Amino acid sequence: MTAQSTRNVAQGNAYVGVQVGSVSGGFHSHHHAPPDPHSTPEGEFEAGVRYLDRFLLDTARQHIERAVTRGYPITPRAQFYRLVALLSGRTPRQLEDEEWKRLLAIWSDPPDLDESDEWTLGLRAILRLLNSTDAAGPETAAKELESLPPRQKHYIFGHLDIALEGALRDRVWQKSVAHARENRTAGDRLGRAWKFFHPTPAPARTRPVTPAAIAMSDRVKVGVGGPLLLLATSKLTTLLTANGEFGGLIGLYSAVAGLAIFGIAGADRYFRHRYRQAKDSELRPSRRQRTDARPGGFAGRIDRLFTHYFAQYRPDGMASAEWLDETAGIRRHLRNEVVDAYREERINADRVAWLVRYLASDVRTRWNQGTLTAYRQELRVSLRTWLLQVVGVIALIAGFVSVTAAVFSAAVLPGSLWLALTVPTAVVTTRAAFRIVAERRRVAADSVHRSAEQDRRTEAYDRWVAKLADRPTDTEMATWLECDRKVITDQALQQFRLQPGQVVAHAFLEAPAKSARKRRAEDGPWRYSHYRLLLFLLTEDGVRQIDLELDFRRADHRDTQRLNYRFHAISAVRIDGLALRKPTFHLTLNSGEKMTVQVTGTDTKAAEPNQDPSPITELTVDASGLHQTLHVLEGVAAEGKDWVRFRREQADNRLAELSRRTSGLLD
Known part of the structure; x- marks a missing residue:
C-alpha cells in the first residue's frame, strides 16, 4: 500500500497508509558534558542547575548526576533538582530502563517529607503528581501544587507539565500554557531579544595619520638652495655697497621681502589646493578597484556591511x-x-558593524544638511592670501628690476653671475618648500580631523554600548524559547483536536532558518533569530507533525506544513554528519516524501582560536531536541503501534510500582 500524506490540512483525521518501515543509521545520545578537573562536586551540581534553567536537559542531567556520584550531599534540594532534570520535557513513557531505576533510587532513601522547608514541599508535590492517577489524587495534588513556594512552582510548571498522567495532566498543562503566554514576552522581549544577536562591539578606532612623506630631493633642494640664496644675497649686498648703489641695495631687499611674502602666501594656497584635491578624491569613485578582498575574509565582510548599511541609510x-x-x-x-x-x-x-552603520548614517545626515563638501568652503583661498601673493610678486619684480639695473651699472660680470645663480635657485627652492610645508600642514590637519572623528565615533560607540547594556542572558533566551514551544504545542493540540492526555510522546526539533542570525553566550549553545521548528505529537493512532517558522525576536510564528501519518508509514529515520559536527536529520515516508533538516549544531568554527568546537556543537544539539526526537521516531519506526502500547503498559506498571514503594511517604 502506498503511503499518502496530507499537507496544510485543516482537519486532523487524514492519515497515510500502513507499511512496515525500517530504521537506518540509528542515532543515540553520546553527548557527555566534559568534567572540569578543578571543579568541586558543589560546583558541578550548580553548573547542572544552570544548564537546567536553560533547558539544556541532557547536559544538566549529566552534571547533576555526576556531582552526586562524586559525593554531593543528598539533600531535599539535591533530590528535587535530580527529579526535575530526570523528568523535564518528557512523559513517563519516554523514560528508559536506566532512568526508571534512577527514579526509583531517588525515592529509595528519601529525606523526611514531614519537614516544611521549600525543597521538601517541592519533593512532596512531585511525588503527589506522580501518584495522582487514582481518584482522590488529582484534587490533593492540585491543592498541594498551588500552595508551593514560587521557585518550586516555577520549576514544576516549567519542566514537569508534560510528565504527568491522568486527569491532573490536562489541568496542569492549561496552567502551564497560561503561564507561558504571560511570560512569552516578559522582560521586554520584543525590545531586547534582538540585542542578544549583536556581538560585543569593538571599541571605536580611526586610521592612524599617515606620517609626512617628504621626498629626499625636496629636502636636498631646500637644504642646498636656502644657503645658496643667503650667499647670493650677501655677495650682491657687498657688491652693491662697495659701488655705492644704495638704490640697487633697496631693490635687492625689496625683492627678498617680496619673495618671502609670496612664499608664505603661496605655500598656504598650495596646501589648500592640494588638500582639497585629496578630499575631493575621497568622494570620487575609484577607477581601479581593490582586489585583495576575499569574499569570506574580513575585508570582504566589511564590503558587504558597507553595501548593506548604505543601501539602508539613504x-x-x-x-x-x-x-x-x-x-x-x-x-x-x-x-x-x-x-x-x-x-x-x-x-x-x-563587531564593527555598529561603526559601519554609524558612518552610513553620518554620510546621509551630512548629505541632507549639505555639509558633505563643507571642506571646500573651509579650504577656499582667502582674499588676504591672494592680495599677499600679488603684493609679493610686485615687490619681487620691482626689486629684481632695480637690482639688475644697479648690478649692470656697477659690476656686470660678477653681478650677472650671482643673479644668474639666484633666479633658478629661488624657483626650485620655493617649489620644494611649498611641497614640504603642504605635507607638514596636511599631517597637522589630518591629526585635528582624526581627533575630532575619534571623539564622534567614541560617542557613537558609547551610545551603542549603552543600548546593548540590557542584552538578555542565555537563560532568558532559553526561557522565552520554552514559552514559545508550549504555546506552539498548545495550538497544535487545538488544531488536531487533541487533549494533552492523548499524547503518548512528543518531540521538538529545532533548526536555524535560512535568514537566521546566530549568537551564543560564552558557555551556551547557538541561539538563532529565526528557527525552523518541527513538532511531533505521538498518539495511539499515529503521528501528528507541524513544520513551522519562528521569528524569535518578534515572538511570532507561522505554520508551513501539517502532516498526519500512521506509525508504519515511516520508512526510515536517521541522522548523519556527526563526524563533521553537522548533524542532519532525515525522515522518509513510504510515499517517497523526504524531510531533511540540518539541526542547530551545525557550526564547526570555534568562538576563539585554538578552541575545540565540539562542546559548542554538543550543547547546540542538546538544545535542538535532536536526541529526544530520534529516540521517539526510532521507536515507532521500528515497532509501530506496538511501541506505543508497550510504552503505555510499561509506564503504568512502573508508576504503580512507584506508588507502592512510596505509599507511606505521603501519609
Missing part, C-alpha cells in the same frame, strides 16, 4: 541603487579606513 526619495552609485567614492574611502584600522586585531567583522 536620503528620502532616493533609490538604493542611485545612492550607492552617488556614494561609491566615500564608501570606498571609509571602507578602506575601517579595514586598515581593524584588520590587524583579528576581530569578527560583526
